[in-house]
Amino acid sequence: MLKIENLHVRVEDEEREILRGIDLEVGAGEVHAIMGPNGSGKSTLSYILAGRDGYEITDGSVTYNGEDLLDMEPDERAASGVFLAFQYPIEIPGVATMQFLKVALSSQRKARGEGELSTPDFMRLVRGKAEQLKVNQDMLKRPVNVGFSGGEKKRAEILQMAVLEPSLCVLDETDSGLDIDALRIVADGVNALRSPDRAMVVITHYQRLLEYIVPDHVHVLSRGRIVRSGGKELALELEKDGYAAYEEQAA
Ligand SMILES: Nc1ncnc2c1ncn2[C@@H]1O[C@H](COP(=O)(O)OP(=O)(O)O)[C@@H](O)[C@H]1O
Ligand SMILES: [Mg+2]
Structure with missing residues (x-):
């Protein structure tokens, strides 16, 4: 579904490469x-x-279902089923979460040539998913992420994912301050949405997350390269030994 080959990336106007050949x-x-x-x-x-x-992007390629992902606009990526959750979710004052979900789903359906859902059908869909993921109905009326706690932001993100039903989910988890509750929310959401036709990439600094999400594959990124790949047991090893050995290896 997703294939990254020899990806090299630097920040515009800077010499230093941040990604140095990711496969x-x-x-x-x-x-x-x-x-x-x-x-x-x-x-x-x-x-x-x-x-x-x-x-x-100074070298390499990314293909998604055989297409050049890097050649697609961000909205095309979304419409073709790519979902990304960022480390720092944006706040949208004045736009209720429900309304935001409606616009997001409608525009994606439109881009795929699917008809618009009626408002009652849409409400039913969101309410159903919210219930399934234990998202408080009140949250749906509040502006997107405004004043949300860390855990609520994570819940909103997982709800968004559940409503949009993407085929590739990439979740970048916060490096600090993710408490155990928020961790569980993400993990439960990811586990609930696991399916044979959906792929997930969970990016995390935090080994604990993998006690709740059992991955099929684990990759260690160090200084812009994947320095080791393995099964779920690699996460346990990392929890015990940390990253120090890999930092030397990547230098
Ligand atoms: N826009 C940017 N400008 C300058 N340096 C950047 C920028 N984005 C990332 N970097 C640098 O690239 C490296 C990798 O950053 P990042 O991808 O945020 O790492 P991680 O998410 O693993 O903590 C860091 O050294 C960071 O300072
Ligand atoms: Mg980060």
Whole structure:
């Protein structure tokens, strides 16, 4: 589904490469965890997949279902089923969460040539998903992320994912301050949305997350390179031994 080959990236106007040759293949139904110390390039990888400005791809390719992902506009990526959750979700004052979800779903359906859902059908859909994910109905009326606690932001993000039903989910988890409740919310959401035709890439600094989400594959990113890949047992090893050995290896 997702194939990253020899990806090299630098920040525009800077010499230094942040990603220095990433290779990664993610198949349908798989959950991959990308772990690594602060500054290793985890968020940069998620920004590249999202199509954020300010980065220059100096080599390599990213294909999604056989298409050149890097050649697609961010909204095309979303419409074709790519969902990205960022480390720092944006706040949208004046736009209720329900309304935001409606606009997001409508524009994606439109881009795919699907008809618009009627308001009652849409409400039913969101209420159903909210209930399933234990999202308080009150939250749906509040402006997107405004004044949300860390845990509420995570819940809103997972709800968004559930409503949009993407085929590739990339979640960049916060490096600090993610409390155990927020961790559980993300993990429960990811686990609930696991499916044979959906792939997930969970990016995290925090080994604890993988006690709740059991990944099929784990990759260690260090200084812009994947220095080790393995199964779920690699996460346990990292929890015990930390990242120090890999930092030397990547230098
Ligand atoms: N826009 C930018 N301008 C300058 N340096 C950047 C920019 N984005 C990322 N970097 C640098 O690239 C490295 C990787 O950052 P990042 O991808 O945020 O790492 P991680 O998410 O693994 O902590 C860091 O050294 C960071 O300072
Ligand atoms: Mg980061």
